Amino acid sequence: MTALDTRTAPPQRRRRITGWVVIAAVLVAVGIAGSALAGIGQWAEREALDPESAGPTGARALAEVLRDHGVEVVVARDRTSAEAALARGPAVLTMADAPYLSDEALTARADAATDVVLIDPRSRTLRLLLPGATTHGVGPGAAVPPACELAEAERAGSLSPGAIYAPGPLATSCYPTGGGYGLLVQEDDGRRVAAVDGRALFTNEHLAAEGNAALAVNLLGRHATLVWYLPDIGDSDITDADSSLGELTPPWVSPVIVVLLVAGIAAGIWRGRRFGPLVAERMPVTVRAAETTEGRARLYAHARDALHAADQLRIGALARLSRMLGLGPSASAQEIADAAAARAARDRGAVRRILIDELPRTDADLVALGEDLRALEQSVHAAVRPERNTR
Incomplete structure (x- = not known):
């Protein structure tokens, strides 16, 4: 239809065309909004303790401080990159909780590193890499001295731990508060494993407080290379996970759901359209x-x-x-x-x-x-x- 035809079309036809244009615009706007919200959620999830994120919960400031101290910071977002970086020589492996990795995969990544710093450990990670250690809640938030003989903690001075841990029999415990400790370090044949709450100490918004930056550099900068491993679901080697809803239903269910949705939208448009102006109805009986x-x-x-x-x-x-x-x-x-x-x-x-x-x-x-x-x-x-x- 040309522009002239659209202008000269009857009013009822123009209203119908305008209605379809409005519906299409609304659907496009909803799709764009949904994509934007999904992107925001993914970015917020990725931002926490990400060395390339400049947000409040990211760790870009710490990565730049380590580079200023001559440490090569390698950001590995998949298992292959992490293995290649750790194979080049002595290196510190740091990572947050890794729920996508099996016990065997997590232990294998840790065994390939010279030192391991867990910056957001959970109970399973502590059980595998720091035998006997467990989580113990959250500290009261007050600054406490190291109160241990660990040189890195003594140079850093006082700080305010976030999550606290109960140590195992072989661990060195620092920063006692709330019945637990803010830092656990265990050495075995020259290999060190440390656990600390990086969300409360090493993120961009907290790094400049008290001795947080000093402790981070002392723990993560012990070797010339730091491998910052950020595993995602693509690195998962877990094969016995529970089946999803899509895997449990027959193959024809998803197409049928899509067809029903399209049919519902079409029925709403069909039944919801206007049929023109109201018509006055004559009364069947006229009374004088x-x-x-x-x-x-x-x-x-x-x-x-x-x-x-x-x-x-x-x-x-x-x-x-x-x-x-x-x-x-x-x-x-x-x-x-x-x-x-x-x-x-x-x-x-x-x-x-x-x-x-x-x-x-x-x-x-x-x-x-x-x-x-x-x-x-x-x-x-x-x-x-x-x-x-x-x-």
């Missing part, structure tokens, strides 16, 4: 006003409700008098009665009695009131239009 009035009168008569009938007579008389006297729709009954009395030169109290005050009790009283109302209207009409009454 006179018949309605007569019907109400019979009901009042049958119920012997003289007072209600009198109210209806007065409402009609007041409306007609207001129009004859040129009063507005907001005029009150008292104002209409006073104006009618003045115009017809009648007693004001008598007119108010007819239009407002008198309460008929019987049918005879109601008939008399009707006659009084008619006479009052005739006298006002004669006073307002005297020329018509003389002809």
Whole structure:
């Protein structure tokens, strides 16, 4: 369709085209928003203790400090890169928790390194690499001295540990607080394994506090090469994991779900579209006003409700008098009665009695009131239009 055809298309067709364009734009916006949110979540997960991240929970500042001290920092994001870097010579291997690796794979990576620094260890990692050590909660947050004979800790001085650990029988324990220790170090035949909470000490937002930077350089800079291993799910060698929902369901389930979603969206668009402006429907029966009035009168008569009938007579008389006297729709009954009395030169109290005050009790009283109302209207009409009454 050309631009000219679109401009000259009927209004209904233009509305239909505009509706589809809006739906497509909304779907594209939702897709973009979902992709952005997914990317934000992945980046936030990757940022923690990442040596290439400049965010608050990253560790880029520590990596740059180590490079300034002559340490080669190798960032290994897969198992092959880590093995190649560790095979070149003496090196320190540092890594956070590695839930994607099996016990055998985790131990093999650690055995290939000269030193190992665990900067976010969990119970399994401590059990494998620091026998007898366990997690012990979180420290109270106050700065404490090393209180141990480890040279690296003594040079660093006091700091505020985050997570604390219970040591094994062969570990050197530093920074006692809260019933545990903020640093565990165990040496065996010249090979050292250390455990410390890097999230509370070595991230960009905490590195400059107290002795955090000094302790990080002392632990991670013991050799000329530091291999910073960041394993992900692609390095996983675990084959006995629980099956996912997609693996447990038949192959045809996923396509059927997609088809049902598409059908639901199409049905919503089909049933939700506008069918044009509303059309007034003609009533099947038309009742004349006179018949309605007569019907109400019979009901009042049958119920012997003289007072209600009198109210209806007065409402009609007041409306007609207001129009004859040129009063507005907001005029009150008292104002209409006073104006009618003045115009017809009648007693004001008598007119108010007819239009407002008198309460008929019987049918005879109601008939008399009707006659009084008619006479009052005739006298006002004669006073307002005297020329018509003389002809």
